[in-house]
Amino acid sequence: MTAPDPNAAFPLAGYNRLCFLKNVVHHPQISVGDYTYYDDFETVENFLRQVRYLFDFTGDCLRIGKFCMIASGVEFIMNGANHLTGAVSAYPFAVFGHDWQGAMAGKAYPTKGDTVIGNDVWLGYRAAIMPGITIGDGAIVGAYSVVTRDVPPYSVVGGNPAQLLRPRFEAATVQRLLALRWWDWPTAKITRYAGLLTGDVHTFLNEAESSVD
Structure with missing residues (x-):
């Protein structure tokens, strides 16, 4: 049994608008797991932009x-966009130097930490993820959504700001999925289970939990 090569930049022969993202984006502040893909209507080089x-x-x-599945136009807004909100003015005086360069002495722009996208997450067309957000494993973010708060695992959110639309599965099922962490299995095992992964959740869980391999 064979699986796609996770180290291939373009896993679909003759099609270069979908990539396994980790092989295309090389930035010290961005990390991407195996098999996460980015699909762009123009060029995958748009991702970094x-x-x-x-x-x-x-x-x-x-x-x-x-x-993860990342659609064209998805935006990640990072902490460099932040300004002072509790000060008299939010204007970044120090950025422009000259006699303004000391305006931030003893101060710091607000930060909300890293932005973390879990495993098996689907980010719909032109969704925007705000700074410091964590999106849980198995979550789905609808097209054009603006995510301003953390998203629970295996939930569907949408809108501006994004709201919980529904859980994908009941709570007990979600806990079983999170305990299995199928995305960390060896590729050969994932390949054997691929048909079940695209089917009924309870059939998959019962089979996977009873397996000895």
Whole structure:
């Protein structure tokens, strides 16, 4: 049994608008897991342009898990977009130097930490993810959504701001899926279970939990 090569930049022969993202994006503040793909209507080079305000001096990172599905136009807004909100003015005086360069002495721009996308997450067309958000494993974010707060595992969210639309499965089933962490299995085992992974959740769980391999 064979599986796609996770180290292939373009896994679909003759089609270069879908990539296994980890092989295309090389940035010290971005990490991507195996088999996560990005599909773009124009060019996969657009992905880095969609990670907005990612600066080395902010120190935040974008961490994306395995087997994620990222549609064209998805944006990640990073902490470099933040301004002071509790001050008299939110204007970034110090950025422009001259006699304004000391305006931030003893102060720091707000940060919400790393942006973390779990495993098996589907980010729909032109969704926007705000700084410091964590999206749980198995979650689905609808097209054009603006995600301003953390998304629970195996939930479906949508809208602006994104709201919980429904859980994908009942709570006990979600806990069983999170315990299995199928995305961390060896590729050969994932390949054997691929048909079940695209079928009924209870059939998959019962088979996987009773397996000895």
